[in-house]
Amino acid sequence: MVFRWFSKRLSQRSANYLNALIILFCYVSGKTTYRKSETKSNINLDQLQHTLHNYRITDLKRDFLKQRPVAVWITGLPASGKSTLASNLEKALLERGFFTQWLDGDYLRNGLTKDLSFTDDDQEENVRRSAEVAKLFLESNIITICTFISASERLRTLARDIIGTSQFLEVYANCPLEVCVQRDDKNMYGRALHGGVTNLSGVNFPYEPPRFPWLQLYTSYHSVDDCTNQLLEALLPRIKI
Numbered sequence: 001m002v003f004r005w006f007s008k009r010l011s012q013r014s015a016n017y018l019n020a021l022i023i024l025f026c027y028v029s030g031k032t033t034y035r036k037s038e039t040k041s042n043i044n045l046d047q048l049q050h051t052l053h054n055y056r057i058t059d060l061k062r063d064f065l066k067q068r069p070v071a072v073w074i075t076g077l078p079a080s081g082k083s084t085l086a087s088n089l090e091k092a093l094l095e096r097g098f099f100t101q102w103l104d105g106d107y108l109r110n111g112l113t114k115d116l117s118f119t120d121d122d123q124e125e126n127v128r129r130s131a132e133v134a135k136l137f138l139e140s141n142i143i144t145i146c147t148f149i150s151a152s153e154r155l156r157t158l159a160r161d162i163i164g165t166s167q168f169l170e171v172y173a174n175c176p177l178e179v180c181v182q183r184d185d186k187n188m189y190g191r192a193l194h195g196g197v198t199n200l201s202g203v204n205f206p207y208e209p210p211r212f213p214w215l216q217l218y219t220s221y222h223s224v225d226d227c228t229n230q231l232l233e234a235l236l237p238r239i240k241i
């Protein structure tokens with residue numbers, strides 16, 4: 001924090017001098033040696049340089065995109081409206097000059113997570129990998145919209161821990177199962193009820209609603225536009241610089 005505060009106020013050249021001074025101090029005081037293999041104590045010169053580099057890069061990226069990155073993590077039953085919300089939100093944000101990336105379970109399962117099924121362990125691995133990808137986008141200062149069933153508190157905590165609590169905004173697409181069944185374009189529920197699909201959340205796999213979501217959208221009571229506007233209104237103060 002202190003380094004960041006200082007380097008914001010210094011010119012690039014002065015910041016470089018400051019970095020050099022800190023590194024020199026560590027070297028002279030014997031806290032570290034120049035070569036990694038000979039490190040004497042817990043201050044690692046490479047790490048220090050990497051951290052200082054990242055502070056500067058983060059500032060540059062923030063200046064470049066002029067937004068605060070967060071992960072909008074939308075959870076809910078299949079056909080509860082997660083993808084519809086995400087696509088509407090993404091459009092609304094882009095129209096307002098924000099830069100976004102949408103990570104969707106259905107989509108990633110055709111590539112990055114193609115090897116995974118819907119067993120308990122594979123759902124966890126799906127969420128873990130996706131959250132790691134989200135984290136990379138956040139490091140590039142990109143507002144990241146994530147749509148995953150992520151059926152349990154445990155899975156969502158995993159995602160929150162990877163992404164970081166302060167940047168993780170949990171949104172619950174709250175829709176009663178009966179309505180999801182009616183809306184199900186992909187006939188997932190129909191197939192699950194006839195034994196053609198196993199581990200479908202809401203049918204033969206438990207869905208645990210979030211206890212304290214950042215935002216809850218009632219997608220069976222409110223229109224797509226209303227839900228998108230509620231989400232946008234809550235989000236704008238978090239992403240504006």
Ligand SMILES: Nc1ncnc2c1ncn2[C@@H]1O[C@H](COP(=O)(O)OS(=O)(=O)O)[C@@H](OP(=O)(O)O)[C@H]1O
Pocket residue numbers: 077078079082083104105106109118122123124126127147148149150151186188197198199200201
């Ligand atoms: N058990 C099972 N078998 C086959 N297909 C299934 C199953 N569960 C979910 N789906 C479909 O996969 C879509 C993506 O799921 P997710 O990656 O979000 O699921 S999870 O978070 O890993 O549980 C998910 O997309 P959405 O309908 O948009 O939620 C479903 O279409």
Ligand SMILES: Nc1ncnc2c1ncn2[C@@H]1O[C@H](COP(=O)(O)OP(=O)(O)O)[C@@H](O)[C@H]1O
Pocket residue numbers: 076077078079080081082083084085147183184185218219220222223224225227
């Ligand atoms: N708020 C809403 N009001 C009315 N219909 C909705 C709403 N949200 C989603 N839908 C409809 O429900 C269906 C499933 O939505 P979808 O976004 O594909 O769900 P999910 O991504 O959770 O599987 C779609 O046909 C969509 O148009």
